[in-house]
Amino acid sequence: MPSKLNTQALPGFMELQPNDQIAFNKMLTTICSVYELFGFRPIETPMIERAEVLLAKGGGETEKQIYQFEKGDTRLALRFDLTVPLARYVAEHQNELVFPFKRYAFGKVFRGEKPQAGRFREFYQCDIDIIGRGNLDVSYDAEIPAIIATLFRQLGLEDFTIRINNRKILNGIFQELELSNVANDILRALDRVDKDGAKALNEEMDRLGLGKTQQEGVKTLLALKNASAQQIFAQLKLLQKNSTVLQEGITELEKVVNDMQLLGVDKEDYEIDLTIARGLDYYTGTIYETRLNKYPEIGSVCSGGRYDNLTSYYTKEQYPGVGISIGLTRLFDQLSKRGLIPSEQQTPTKVIVIPMTEDLTPSLNLAQSLRAEGISTEVQSSGNFKKRLKYAIDLNIPFVVFIGEEEIKKNIYTVKDMAKKEQKAMKLKALIKNIKSQ
Amino acid sequence: MPSKLNTQALPGFMELQPNDQIAFNKMLTTICSVYELFGFRPIETPMIERAEVLLAKGGGETEKQIYQFEKGDTRLALRFDLTVPLARYVAEHQNELVFPFKRYAFGKVFRGEKPQAGRFREFYQCDIDIIGRGNLDVSYDAEIPAIIATLFRQLGLEDFTIRINNRKILNGIFQELELSNVANDILRALDRVDKDGAKALNEEMDRLGLGKTQQEGVKTLLALKNASAQQIFAQLKLLQKNSTVLQEGITELEKVVNDMQLLGVDKEDYEIDLTIARGLDYYTGTIYETRLNKYPEIGSVCSGGRYDNLTSYYTKEQYPGVGISIGLTRLFDQLSKRGLIPSEQQTPTKVIVIPMTEDLTPSLNLAQSLRAEGISTEVQSSGNFKKRLKYAIDLNIPFVVFIGEEEIKKNIYTVKDMAKKEQKAMKLKALIKNIKSQ
Numbered sequence: 001m002p003s004k005l006n007t008q009a010l011p012g013f014m015e016l017q018p019n020d021q022i023a024f025n026k027m028l029t030t031i032c033s034v035y036e037l038f039g040f041r042p043i044e045t046p047m048i049e050r051a052e053v054l055l056a057k058g059g060g061e062t063e064k065q066i067y068q069f070e071k072g073d074t075r076l077a078l079r080f081d082l083t084v085p086l087a088r089y090v091a092e093h094q095n096e097l098v099f100p101f102k103r104y105a106f107g108k109v110f111r112g113e114k115p116q117a118g119r120f121r122e123f124y125q126c127d128i129d130i131i132g133r134g135n136l137d138v139s140y141d142a143e144i145p146a147i148i149a150t151l152f153r154q155l156g157l158e159d160f161t162i163r164i165n166n167r168k169i170l171n172g173i174f175q176e177l178e179l180s181n182v183a184n185d186i187l188r189a190l191d192r193v194d195k196d197g198a199k200a201l202n203e204e205m206d207r208l209g210l211g212k213t214q215q216e217g218v219k220t221l222l223a224l225k226n227a228s229a230q231q232i233f234a235q236l237k238l239l240q241k242n243s244t245v246l247q248e249g250i251t252e253l254e255k256v257v258n259d260m261q262l263l264g265v266d267k268e269d270y271e272i273d274l275t276i277a278r279g280l281d282y283y284t285g286t287i288y289e290t291r292l293n294k295y296p297e298i299g300s301v302c303s304g305g306r307y308d309n310l311t312s313y314y315t316k317e318q319y320p321g322v323g324i325s326i327g328l329t330r331l332f333d334q335l336s337k338r339g340l341i342p343s344e345q346q347t348p349t350k351v352i353v354i355p356m357t358e359d360l361t362p363s364l365n366l367a368q369s370l371r372a373e374g375i376s377t378e379v380q381s382s383g384n385f386k387k388r389l390k391y392a393i394d395l396n397i398p399f400v401v402f403i404g405e406e407e408i409k410k411n412i413y414t415v416k417d418m419a420k421k422e423q424k425a426m427k428l429k430a431l432i433k434n435i436k437s438q
Numbered sequence: 439m440p441s442k443l444n445t446q447a448l449p450g451f452m453e454l455q456p457n458d459q460i461a462f463n464k465m466l467t468t469i470c471s472v473y474e475l476f477g478f479r480p481i482e483t484p485m486i487e488r489a490e491v492l493l494a495k496g497g498g499e500t501e502k503q504i505y506q507f508e509k510g511d512t513r514l515a516l517r518f519d520l521t522v523p524l525a526r527y528v529a530e531h532q533n534e535l536v537f538p539f540k541r542y543a544f545g546k547v548f549r550g551e552k553p554q555a556g557r558f559r560e561f562y563q564c565d566i567d568i569i570g571r572g573n574l575d576v577s578y579d580a581e582i583p584a585i586i587a588t589l590f591r592q593l594g595l596e597d598f599t600i601r602i603n604n605r606k607i608l609n610g611i612f613q614e615l616e617l618s619n620v621a622n623d624i625l626r627a628l629d630r631v632d633k634d635g636a637k638a639l640n641e642e643m644d645r646l647g648l649g650k651t652q653q654e655g656v657k658t659l660l661a662l663k664n665a666s667a668q669q670i671f672a673q674l675k676l677l678q679k680n681s682t683v684l685q686e687g688i689t690e691l692e693k694v695v696n697d698m699q700l701l702g703v704d705k706e707d708y709e710i711d712l713t714i715a716r717g718l719d720y721y722t723g724t725i726y727e728t729r730l731n732k733y734p735e736i737g738s739v740c741s742g743g744r745y746d747n748l749t750s751y752y753t754k755e756q757y758p759g760v761g762i763s764i765g766l767t768r769l770f771d772q773l774s775k776r777g778l779i780p781s782e783q784q785t786p787t788k789v790i791v792i793p794m795t796e797d798l799t800p801s802l803n804l805a806q807s808l809r810a811e812g813i814s815t816e817v818q819s820s821g822n823f824k825k826r827l828k829y830a831i832d833l834n835i836p837f838v839v840f841i842g843e844e845e846i847k848k849n850i851y852t853v854k855d856m857a858k859k860e861q862k863a864m865k866l867k868a869l870i871k872n873i874k875s876q
Contacts (some may be wrong), residue, residue, distance in 0.1 A: 005490055005526075013484040037809050047485065260798055350447075
């Protein structure tokens with residue numbers, strides 16, 4: 001053996017104990033089942049792509065974080081999100097797909113960031129996107145909050161708020177205020193108000209040389225943070241004078257808010273927040289963020305929005321879409337740190353069969369019968385009796401069946417319900433019924 | 439836009455259409471559910487590991503195929519199987535795990551082979567292993583064929599044969615025949631008899647200078663290929679004279695064959711094949727291969743065996759185990775090529791709601807009600823009527839609900855069962871009942 005190798009997972013790479021893995025997988029399954037409830041179809045793209053494809057958009061922080069390598073004479077890279085591969089997929093398969101193409105995808109993506117607490121280099125994203133060919137009606141934008149609301153309820157995270165906005169409203173307001181040239185700076189400052197306070201925004205507006213009316217206009221966006229939808233739309237309509245973009249944004253957001261309520265999003269589930277922008281150059285219409293109300297410091301746990309053209313780097317056809325992404329690894333990690341993931345041992349096993357005789361025949365037969373009924377079963381025949389029982393206790397297995405000479409003679413099974421600490425003898429049929437009823 | 443980028447997935451990387459992806463995911467889910475039925479717990483390790491960890495064993499073809507790269511000052515590599523990461527995981531977490539540790543894992547692994555038909559550079563493996571601390575009773579070896587049999591039945595691939603052998607029998611026979619020094623050459627030649635015929639084996643034995651008794655001894659292994667278990671064990675006991683290893687192998691294989699039948703493996707499900715060896719230096723006891731009888735040219739679709747020590751490169755503790763692996767990507771590809779994967783469009787969606795009025799309210803409300811009942815539903819409100827209906831037809835969606843003014847007035851829904859080509863009007867309750875009953 002060489003000098004001892006470091007057997008820890010690399011920093012920034014999540015590795016779970018089996019009970020946590022079971023909890024993680026349960027969340028993943030829940031997410032996928034909600035996506036399917038809304039009619040999304042799964043696709044999976046490779047983890048490795050041509051570097052030129054992933055980097056088509058180019059530039060920025062992302063490029064530095066990408067894992068790249070050569071194989072033969074091809075420059076390869078690990079995917080850093082699921083959206084760029086989707087764009088390539090849609091461009092490649094555009095003639096075979098049915099549009100609107102509603103797809104879900106989940107899988108690991110890779111970003112070689114500096115490792116720091118709560119940040120991962122390899123993490124799960126769980127995405128949905130609805131892609132139109134040529135165009136995509138805004139009614140699809142209303143489905144997204146309905147999906148988010150269903151999702152977080154089914155995950156048992158009922159206390160959430162979906163923040164919703166529309167980039168056209170922001171762009172329109174900046175047009176009305178004649179601020180389009182500094183829009184990005186103001187958006188960034190607005191975005192930081194939650195962290196840095198309103199004073200930093202004021203300083204930034206002074207620095208940019210905004211006049212009084214302009215500053216008041218920008219502050220309206222902030223002032224409306226806790227207003228009702230009605231108040232917000234009334235105020236926006238007052239602001240709207242010349243900008244047709246603003247008009248469009250208002251119409252879209254009104255429709256989305258109206259329709260999503262019909263689709264089951266309650267008034268407490270969402271708020272219109274005119275200050276969210278979700279990056280500067282990607283989204284073009286509706287924008288979503290989702291926060292857990294008790295844990296605002298986690299930030300958004302499910303975000304996305306509407307974009308005009310998914311595939312601009314890969315095909316001349318226009319494919320507008322709307323979608324969201326959940327960073328499941330980070331969400332799981334944050335919930336876990338707050339004790340919100342059950343920490344007791346978990347296993348799929350419902351029954352441990354412990355043979356008390358040399359001959360394993362009755363035990364193996366019973367295991368076979370229970371499995372045929374879909375009951376997850378293990379036989380523990382190694383080690384002494386104490387060790388066999390300890391295995392069941394250590395793994396929190398709900399039922400233990402003992403089979404000794406007495407049981408074999410009478411053709412019965414002694415069953416211990418480990419939670420109730422009750423022990424009873426019963427025939428096979430009763431045993432199956434008993435287990436299935438729990 | 440730069441010169442058009444190549445949007446195909448890289449050669450050797452599987453990328454599926456949604457209906458195939460659904461079929462693929464169904465297979466994966468079936469495999470995992472069978473693993474859980476036998477009490478295996480999931481774990482997932484990172485895709486990226488320290489290169490020194492993956493290469494600890496070193497040498498051979500594998501090393502050339504590994505995707506390696508630097509990030510910072512760490513040499514990284516993509517995993518090429520799920521077994522080496524399991525070894526690292528067990529070494530790292532040995533004090534927290536419950537033993538025997540029954541784990542399942544599935545996920546992509548990477549091998550930069552020369553691309554050729556039917557070979558993949560990125561592919562799914564679905565593994566189970568049972569790991570003991572210090573020792574692991576041979577009774578666990580009998581569980582594996584029971585799992586394989588259940589698995590292939592549930593996958594709808596009922597016509598399979600599990601080939602089973604024990605390396606100790608091979609080693610013991612070579613001891614008895616005084617052939618231990620050329621054992622590997624003979625094993626290789628035996629392994630090729632299926633392809634190259636018995637003549638090549640004879641030539642190889644001549645080349646190695648085997649005497650008549652030795653050659654006959656080796657041919658016994660071949661001659662017993664279609665013999666019954668009883669005949670095989672009788673013959674082996676005749677061969678067994680001095681070798682305790684052979685004695686051990688016979689005892690183990692007899693026990694495994696006996697127990698696996700008690701666990702539900704039928705006589706037609708398996709055969710003892712004394713010629714299989716599964717590589718030369720890894721397995722130390724029981725060995726498994728699985729073939730689809732109608733498609734022997736596919737080769738083994740589920741293989742594995744018993745090994746003495748999983749973790750020898752990572753810890754001084756001894757962790758023997760037994761396990762199998764399914765290369766799902768290749769299996770799916772082979773089944774697909776033979777037309778064994780349903781090719782019609784598939785989608786999770788059960789119901790398409792088509793609004794026939796401007797106002798979407800009743801349609802959105804219905805979608806919400808159906809989803810609350812767990813019925814996967816989509817609303818198609820974009821495009822003209824023909825286009826909305828075409829979407830349902832293209833995706834093979836079983837039910838279409840039309841909501842026009844008449845329906846709204848009477849508070850009913852017109853439902854078309856697309857398979858039966860029947861159209862009926864009904865109330866919400868009847869609609870839900872109708873869909874759920876199908």
